[in-house]
Amino acid sequence: MIMAKDLYSENVYAYALAKTLAKVHPPMTVGLYSSCHTRIKMILKNIEGHMNDEAKRREQKWVGTSKPRPVKASIGNLLSLITRLVFYRPVWTEENQSRECVRYIFVKFSAWHFAGSDMLWAGLVMHLCQTLQDSFGKLQLSLFRVAQYDVEKYSKKKKIVDSSQNWRPRMVLCCPLWAFILMAFIGSLFILVPLIVYGFPQRKNEGEGEKDTSGNSGYGVLEGFAIAALGVPAAGAVRFTVMLGKNLIFNQDLNVRRRLDNKKVSEQLGLMHEVRKEMRLLSCFIHFMEIFERRKIKVVLEITSLDRCTPEKIVGVLDAINILLSDEESPFISLIAVDPEVLTQQVDQAKGCFTKKDRAYSFLDRIITLPFTIPPLCEVSKCKVFRKIVCGQSEISNSQFDEVDKCCESETSISVEDNSSITTSLIQGQVTPLTTKPQNAETYGFRNYVFDENEVEKLIQSAFESIFLHNQGSLHTYVSDNTVSMRRVINSIRVTIMVMEAFKIEVPPPERVAAWVVLVDRWPCRLSWILQCVEDEEQNLQINENDTGTPADVNHDKTLWNVFSEHRVELHLIGDEVEKFLERDDDPELFEKFLRKDFEFTVGEMAKFKSHTVNLDCSIKNELARIRGSKRVKGTRRSFFNTLSPKSVINMSEEDVCSELSKLKLPEKYNQLVMENHINGPTLLLSDPADLRQVMQMTLGEWTTFRIHFLGVRSFGHRSQTKSTPVNPKPNVVICPSGLKHDHMT
Numbered sequence: 001m002i003m004a005k006d007l008y009s010e011n012v013y014a015y016a017l018a019k020t021l022a023k024v025h026p027p028m029t030v031g032l033y034s035s036c037h038t039r040i041k042m043i044l045k046n047i048e049g050h051m052n053d054e055a056k057r058r059e060q061k062w063v064g065t066s067k068p069r070p071v072k073a074s075i076g077n078l079l080s081l082i083t084r085l086v087f088y089r090p091v092w093t094e095e096n097q098s099r100e101c102v103r104y105i106f107v108k109f110s111a112w113h114f115a116g117s118d119m120l121w122a123g124l125v126m127h128l129c130q131t132l133q134d135s136f137g138k139l140q141l142s143l144f145r146v147a148q149y150d151v152e153k154y155s156k157k158k159k160i161v162d163s164s165q166n167w168r169p170r171m172v173l174c175c176p177l178w179a180f181i182l183m184a185f186i187g188s189l190f191i192l193v194p195l196i197v198y199g200f201p202q203r204k205n206e207g208e209g210e211k212d213t214s215g216n217s218g219y220g221v222l223e224g225f226a227i228a229a230l231g232v233p234a235a236g237a238v239r240f241t242v243m244l245g246k247n248l249i250f251n252q253d254l255n256v257r258r259r260l261d262n263k264k265v266s267e268q269l270g271l272m273h274e275v276r277k278e279m280r281l282l283s284c285f286i287h288f289m290e291i292f293e294r295r296k297i298k299v300v301l302e303i304t305s306l307d308r309c310t311p312e313k314i315v316g317v318l319d320a321i322n323i324l325l326s327d328e329e330s331p332f333i334s335l336i337a338v339d340p341e342v343l344t345q346q347v348d349q350a351k352g353c354f355t356k357k358d359r360a361y362s363f364l365d366r367i368i369t370l371p372f373t374i375p376p377l378c379e380v381s382k383c384k385v386f387r388k389i390v391c392g393q394s395e396i397s398n399s400q401f402d403e404v405d406k407c408c409e410s411e412t413s414i415s416v417e418d419n420s421s422i423t424t425s426l427i428q429g430q431v432t433p434l435t436t437k438p439q440n441a442e443t444y445g446f447r448n449y450v451f452d453e454n455e456v457e458k459l460i461q462s463a464f465e466s467i468f469l470h471n472q473g474s475l476h477t478y479v480s481d482n483t484v485s486m487r488r489v490i491n492s493i494r495v496t497i498m499v500m501e502a503f504k505i506e507v508p509p510p511e512r513v514a515a516w517v518v519l520v521d522r523w524p525c526r527l528s529w530i531l532q533c534v535e536d537e538e539q540n541l542q543i544n545e546n547d548t549g550t551p552a553d554v555n556h557d558k559t560l561w562n563v564f565s566e567h568r569v570e571l572h573l574i575g576d577e578v579e580k581f582l583e584r585d586d587d588p589e590l591f592e593k594f595l596r597k598d599f600e601f602t603v604g605e606m607a608k609f610k611s612h613t614v615n616l617d618c619s620i621k622n623e624l625a626r627i628r629g630s631k632r633v634k635g636t637r638r639s640f641f642n643t644l645s646p647k648s649v650i651n652m653s654e655e656d657v658c659s660e661l662s663k664l665k666l667p668e669k670y671n672q673l674v675m676e677n678h679i680n681g682p683t684l685l686l687s688d689p690a691d692l693r694q695v696m697q698m699t700l701g702e703w704t705t706f707r708i709h710f711l712g713v714r715s716f717g718h719r720s721q722t723k724s725t726p727v728n729p730k731p732n733v734v735i736c737p738s739g740l741k742h743d744h745m746t
Contacts, residue, residue: 014046017372021047022054022102026298027330029321029367032337034374037305038483040337043374044302047335051104051300058101059295068101068295073137081292085143087178088167090291092158096166101295107131111317112305120313121320125275128301132282136289144285151277154284158329166291286331301334307342311350314343315363322367336368377481383468386479386486390464456501463493463510467518473511474598478518478590485521492517492615499612508605515599516609520616523591525581526571528621530560531610532628533567534603556604561595563603569650570628573685577627581620643712652681657710664705670696684710 021028034040059068069077107128114123133141169176175183290297303321306314321334344360377385467489470476479489493514500507507513520527538554575582585591595601644660652660657679658671673679677695684692689711693703 011046013372013375014043015050017043018047018050018054020370021300021333022051026333027327028369029334029336030370030372031340031364031368032335032372032374033340034337035339035341036374036482036484039374039377039481040304044304044335044337048104048106048300055102055104062101066294069293071103071293081140082143084167084292085140085288086147087176088169089148090288091163091166091168092160092291093163093166094160095164096291096294097160099290099294099296103293103295103297105132105135105297105299107299107301109301109303110305111303111313112308115309115313119316120309121316122275124303124317124320125279128299129278129282132286132299136285141285144288145281148288149281149284154280158287280327283327283330283332287329297331299332301332302337303334304337306336307338307346309346311346311348314346315350318347318363318367340373379470379476382479382481383470383476385481385483386476386490387464387468389483389486390468390490456498459497459501459507459510459513460494463497463514464490466511466514475511475515475518478515478522478594478598480522480586488615489514489517489521492521495614496609496612499614503612505608505612508608512599512601512605513609515594516601516605516613517615519594519599519601520613522586523594524616524620525578525585525624526564526588526591527560527616528581528624529567529571530563531606532621532624533563534606535625536628554603556602556607558603559595560601560603560606561592564595566647569682569685570646573646574627578624581623643708644710646685646712649681649685649710652684654678654680657681657684660709661706664709666702666706670698670702670706673697 017030021030032040032043034043062068109124109127111120111124114120114127169178171177172180286297286299301321303317306317309317318336321336344364347360347363466473467476467479479486496517497507497510497513500513534554541554571578654675657674661670661674673696679692679695689707696703696706698706
């Protein structure tokens with residue numbers, strides 16, 4: 001039985017992660033690990049879809065008295081929000097803190113876009129401020145800063161009270177603010193209207209009596225009182241308007257940028273502290289909007305491409321996430337989507353990471369609260385993604401959410417017969433061409449190269465089908481689930497077939513062409529090693545032909561796996577120098593299965609593909625040739641010193657070693673030591689020369705002859721590894737550098 005959810009495994013994992021994020025309370029930091037950036041985007045898009053669906057489902061199931069307000073702004077909601085921002089304070093109650101309805105705000109931050117900034121984390125903060133401002137509105141956020149936000153009050157932890165009211169009026173002189181302003185307005189009207197209608201009484205001439213003088217002073221007092229009564233509210237209104245206008249012009253991202261430019265703030269007062277206060281204001285505003293909208297609000301911060309930045313900037317962003325977004329009441333959920341291998345290497349290279357606790361994995365463990373490794377694509381999903389790329393479609397599908405929800409809500413399974421019908425819908429390439437073709441046969445050519453375009457397209461389509469039709473072969477198991485690698489394979493198959501067709505070369509079966517391209521893409525170093533070994537063997541045969549006059553040729557029926565097996569020990573011996581190339585190769589066991597079982601390519605096939613392989617980096621083969629040439633005793637040097645090749649030595653048994661010692665005319669006692677210590681070919685090549693000399697107990701001349709014959713002149717380049725020979729007072733006891741003694745006369 002095959003579970004339906006196996007067909008869309010990436011969506012199942014996205015669904016599970018979205019459900020988890022919907023249940024947990026922020027703050028939370030999720031490490032989304034994958035080496036494929038396209039798969040990360042695919043998972044993130046699916047997570048967004050599932051979380052939004054979960055939010056809609058919760059609102060539809062809501063049966064409470066106070067229904068959540070619509071997210072879309074309206075005139076009535078805007079006026080209501082402004083009234084609460086100016087005249088009311090929110091009340092934190094058990095009811096409004098345990099609401100099930102939720103709204104998600106997704107903030108997408110690509111670190112690569114801000115990689116040129118000196119402070120990458122500051123770019124993260126500014127982008128977060130800008131996104132939240134666009135989501136809620138510039139006027140609303142500015143009003144909150146001017147009329148509602150109090151640093152001292154909002155710096156304290158929220159107090160949950162037992163109340164049925166979500167709002168309480170702001171008080172001024174034991175009177176609600178709205179009532180105080182209303183009374184001040186009415187009082188101003190009582191003073192202002194008579195003055196406008198009747199005006200101030202005119203003062204009489206200065207020549208009149210003392211009684212009139214006192215009356216004039218009374219008029220002055222009345223005038224001053226009127227001006228004071230009208231001026232104080234007017235000054236408050238002007239101050240409020242000026243501050244609101246200032247915050248509308250200089251928003252939060254500009255405040256952060258201004259503080260970055262202020263060296264006094266950056267160096268003396270601490271820039272991180274100033275930015276933290278801005279983040280605290282955002283958190284408080286989100287909590288205020290939760291009460292107003294009657295739903296929870298969670299901000300999901302998606303951080304991508306962080307592994308492409310320099311080590312110091314990566315550590316800076318991680319520190320910013322840890323410090324700025326991890327307050328106890330923070331509404332932020334951080335999704336750090338990175339390649340873990342690259343990230344850990346970069347963090348280890350960052351300055352200041354010297355202690356054990358500061359190493360990459362320990363550093364991430366202090367920040368990440370949910371590590372989530374994106375699993376490899378299942379076979380059906382891989383084939384489906386591959387086919388979508390071939391058809392020029394987006395590998396990120398939008399029509400999979402309903403299917404995943406059905407799979408996750410009903411745990412029913414389907415049989416293999418049912419699966420085959422579903423699979424058929426995924427592989428319509430059998431009847432539908434993968435590319436648009438002209439109806440009439442056409443030829444395409446340049447200069448002397450002419451070929452039938454329709455015929456070439458058929459070959460290309462057959463090669464693609466050999467990969468994504470997973471029920472017809474095993475080639476899809478060797479294709480990487482990294483979409484970048486898939487695109488390389490698709491493009492290389494096209495070019496390879498067109499080049500071979502243009503040169504009038506008989507194109508091998510399309511499946512073999514596709515398999516060869518996959519081999520080159522997944523194991524470039526090992527294939528380059530095989531190419532170099534075959535090339536060296538051909539050159540040696542040509543040298544022998546010139547010397548002996550006997551024609552010789554490479555066995556073209558020999559499989560590539562046999563060639564690799566014969567020279568794999570030599571590759572192991574130079575492994576340290578070719579490590580950077582071997583790191584590009586995929587699983588060695590899969591390489592063996594590929595060449596030994598599923599696709600047994602021969603030297604003859606390799607010769608046909610070699611000149612037309614476009615996706616193989618020739619610099620790898622050239623570097624391997626240089627290293628191999630510097631490590632081997634070649635040509636006249638080998639014949640002059642009578643040195644055996646590593647290939648010959650590695651296959652020697654103990655008897656073969658004794659036979660070679662006899663040819664060197666060395667004393668017979670060394671044959672006995674070889675047999676007693678089980679010294680064969682692998683032991684000669686892989687053991688330490690110092691230990692080998694201790695065991696053999698040879699004189700300097702005998703050891704030089706022995707070493708040149710079996711190990712070559714190259715072994716003398718490692719004299720620093722050879723330890724001085726201690727004096728052995730007992731000839732029958734072997735003393736090794738480790739200090740152990742072995743008695744041979746037992």
